[in-house]
Amino acid sequence: MYVKICGLRDAAHGALAASLGADAVGVVMSEGSPRNARPEEALAVIAAARAAASTHATGIDTVLVVSRTPAREAAELARDLGFDVLQLHGRYSHTDIAAAQRVIPRVWRAASLAHFPELRAGEFGEERLLVDGAVPGSGETWDLSQLDPQRLGASWVLAGGLAPENVAAAIRAAHPGGVDVSSGVESAPGLKDPELIRQFIAAARQSQVTNA
Numbered sequence: 066m067y068v069k070i071c072g073l074r075d076a077a078h079g080a081l082a083a084s085l086g087a088d089a090v091g092v093v094m095s096e097g098s099p100r101n102a103r104p105e106e107a108l109a110v111i112a113a114a115r116a117a118a119s120t121h122a123t124g125i126d127t128v129l130v131v132s133r134t135p136a137r138e139a140a141e142l143a144r145d146l147g148f149d150v151l152q153l154h155g156r157y158s159h160t161d162i163a164a165a166q167r168v169i170p171r172v173w174r175a176a177s178l179a180h181f182p183e184l185r186a187g188e189f190g191e192e193r194l195l196v197d198g199a200v201p202g203s204g205e206t207w208d209l210s211q212l213d214p215q216r217l218g219a220s221w222v223l224a225g226g227l228a229p230e231n232v233a234a235a236i237r238a239a240h241p242g243g244v245d246v247s248s249g250v251e252s253a254p255g256l257k258d259p260e261l262i263r264q265f266i267a268a269a270r271q272s273q274v275t276n277a
């Protein structure tokens with residue numbers, strides 16, 4: 066189970082997530098988000114996560130998350146700050162993904178079934194599809210019975226309203242290849258809680274063992 070902890074702005078939280086075995090850390094750079102990170106915060110999270118993951122065989126993916134920035138501009142920002150991956154979140158098109166990939170090869174698409182009912186993994190040529198609730202970063206749960214596993218394929222990532230106490234049930238219900246969390250590991254909007262990060266990663270990992 067691929068585990069991404071999103072919305073980090075503090076290097077210590079990047080290091081913690083990586084040391085606990087997270088597969089990816091996300092940094093949101095989106096005006097209006099309570100998690101909107103400055104470039105220097107992004108650089109610090111990237112460096113801390115990579116240092117803490119340096120002994121892992123698989124390393125860690127550092128992900129820049131944007132929602133309204135034009136795709137090419139976002140890709141240049143991701144490349145210049147040294148992220149591994151750009152996550153284009155929301156109403157981006159096939160053309161946007163292709164434009165971003167000309168700048169940074171690893172581009173993920175994140176979208177909601179509320180806006181794209183026919184969502185299909187890989188349809189825009191993205192490396193990974195993240196299927197989210199209607200409002201990114203809101204912490205709102207959504208009806209997972211809308212998901213069609215046949216359509217989505219194997220490596221998609223589930224997001225939206227996940228938390229330590231519900232992630233195992235969500236994995237059992239939806240069979241994603243990965244899970245992503247932001248609000249569910251916070252004590253207040255934008256304020257990550259180290260204990261909740263630990264609990265979330267443990268619950269996702271435990272679920273993987275249980276399902277094996």
Ligand SMILES: O=C(O)c1ccccc1NCC(=O)[C@H](O)[C@H](O)COP(=O)(O)O
Pocket residue numbers: 071072091093095098099100130131132154175197198200201202203204205224225226227245246247248249
């Ligand atoms: O987290 C945000 O504030 C955000 C703002 C704008 C675009 C994307 C954003 N987050 C993207 C993520 O990948 C979140 O982790 C995902 O939406 C799940 O959020 P949550 O329901 O809070 O766990």
